[in-house]
Amino acid sequence: MSNNNQPIRIAIAGLGFGESVHIPAALSNKNIELVGLWHHRPERLEEACIKHNLFAYKTWSHLLNDPTIDGIIIATPPEPRFELALEAIKAKKHLLLEKPTCLNTNEVMELQRNALKRNLKIAVDYEYRAVPIFMQAKRLINEKKLDEPYFVKLDWLMSSRANPDRPWNWYSDETLGGGVLGALGTHAFDMIHWLIGPTYSLNAINSTSIKERTCPLSKKAKTVTSEDVSISQLQIKSINNNLIPGQVNLSAVTKNSKGFSLEIYCKNGTLILSSENQKDYVHGFGLWFSNKGDILKNIQPDSDLAFSKIWTDGRIAPVARIQNWWGQSIKDNTPIIPGLVEGLASQKVCDKVKESNSIGIKIEIN
Numbered sequence: 001m002s003n004n005n006q007p008i009r010i011a012i013a014g015l016g017f018g019e020s021v022h023i024p025a026a027l028s029n030k031n032i033e034l035v036g037l038w039h040h041r042p043e044r045l046e047e048a049c050i051k052h053n054l055f056a057y058k059t060w061s062h063l064l065n066d067p068t069i070d071g072i073i074i075a076t077p078p079e080p081r082f083e084l085a086l087e088a089i090k091a092k093k094h095l096l097l098e099k100p101t102c103l104n105t106n107e108v109m110e111l112q113r114n115a116l117k118r119n120l121k122i123a124v125d126y127e128y129r130a131v132p133i134f135m136q137a138k139r140l141i142n143e144k145k146l147d148e149p150y151f152v153k154l155d156w157l158m159s160s161r162a163n164p165d166r167p168w169n170w171y172s173d174e175t176l177g178g179g180v181l182g183a184l185g186t187h188a189f190d191m192i193h194w195l196i197g198p199t200y201s202l203n204a205i206n207s208t209s210i211k212e213r214t215c216p217l218s219k220k221a222k223t224v225t226s227e228d229v230s231i232s233q234l235q236i237k238s239i240n241n242n243l244i245p246g247q248v249n250l251s252a253v254t255k256n257s258k259g260f261s262l263e264i265y266c267k268n269g270t271l272i273l274s275s276e277n278q279k280d281y282v283h284g285f286g287l288w289f290s291n292k293g294d295i296l297k298n299i300q301p302d303s304d305l306a307f308s309k310i311w312t313d314g315r316i317a318p319v320a321r322i323q324n325w326w327g328q329s330i331k332d333n334t335p336i337i338p339g340l341v342e343g344l345a346s347q348k349v350c351d352k353v354k355e356s357n358s359i360g361i362k363i364e365i366n
Helices: 017-028 040-054 060-064 081-090 103-116 132-142 180-196 315-332 340-359
Strands: 006-013 032-038 055-057 071-074 094-095 123-125 150-158 197-207 213-216 221-223 229-237 242-252 259-266 271-273 286-291
Touching: 006 060, 006 315, 017 032, 017 071, 017 315, 032 040, 032 060, 032 315, 040 055, 055 060, 060 081, 060 094, 071 081, 071 229, 071 315, 081 094, 081 103, 103 123, 103 340, 123 315, 123 340, 132 150, 132 180, 132 271, 132 286, 150 180, 150 229, 150 340, 180 197, 180 242, 180 259, 180 340, 197 340, 221 315
Parallel strands: 006 032, 006 071, 032 055, 071 094, 094 123, 150 242
Antiparallel strands: 150 259, 197 229, 213 221, 229 242, 259 271, 271 286
């Protein structure tokens, strides 16, 4: 990169979330210049490049060997993400990875080792850290408006997979990174680590409620191996090294459910973040706070946390903010948060949830 005042030249790999969210976010970003796209299906790639007036990288190696590209956003499904990211890191590209970062802890650690050797900035799209109402909650905690929690409870009860007629896809296969842990758990555990502290131990139960779905290719029933419900009891290590009890309930198959609710109960007050809007994880969120026995009061984000631009799709603004932090960290050669450190911490918990479910005992997080 020749000039610190010039935007970071990037490309996007993946055209699901990549096209609906990352492309409009990147096109709005002064720190980033979106140059081109890559997708494994040529016809899908050509369609998107024509629509958005972007260059088509017909092969992954073509993109990696372009010396004018500083960074790549990898927004593919989870299964190929590790190999793509490792190859990109070896080609000295900065990365912004969708979550789950990888399929397991060992893969995240391998990316971390290779990125550190090359001084690359690898961001992870934990976009709730960039949502104003969540940033306001973090500010209240940082300003000591709350004592150390007695109890933390996070319910994330969604209906995205509740329809049994929804066809089988990669989400239905645990080996491909499917399941509610990858979709919601990675965010949920990162939120707890960010707002409260790291997970010390856990005990978990996972289940698959809809055990078969129709394969769109064969038109036959295919077994679902990924979990669609996950319940975890946690011990969270506080800033004072005390162990705080917590509970995380995740579901993708709960019809007419209450959506998202994070409740933090302390000696001197209560903080609740919640939303019943299952279509949009930014619009519809509210923050309530009670201090020293007062009734819960609705809290609005401080003006400096507001987005400079909003879209109909609430996902775009926080993703644009994460992209901007990533671009700035590349320009300034400063650490990126959230990055692989945060991705590794969340992935460790997801892995241990699966292990605890399989062996039926409480597990400590190393």
